[in-house]
Amino acid sequence: MMPFERLQAWKACDDLAVAVYKATETFPRHELYALTSQLRRAAFSAAANIAEGSAKRGPREFRRFLDISIGSLSEIAYGLHIAKRLGYLTLEKWRAMDRLRSYASKLTWHLYKSLKSSTVAL
Secondary structure, rough: OOOOOOHHHHHHHHHHHHHHHHHHHHHHHHHHHHHHHHHHHHHHHHHHHHHHHHHOHHHHHHHHHHHHHHHHHHHHHHHHHHHOOOOOOOOEEEEEEHHHHHHHHHHHHHHHHHHOOOOOOO
């Protein structure tokens, strides 16, 4: 098991990425290189930056990658919002996706804060 695979924040982001990929399969074809691609890249980025950051030396550098992940999670929030407004996601599907995103954001933020002044062993 890689060190990042033990992190709850990474697990939540990984689950969100899978959900985003599945949900965007039903988006209109004309969105393939726009909203579909943007959401998928942001979801991948959220999990990938946690994985990459966990391999860096020291908490300061890891926090930089977590900061990027948090930004990607915010980008996903807006992408899901616009997908709902455009009718690409039902309200029920949007709520489920937003719960996943919110949970991933909360865990990632807590991990970020925990690295501020302590040394967390991965």
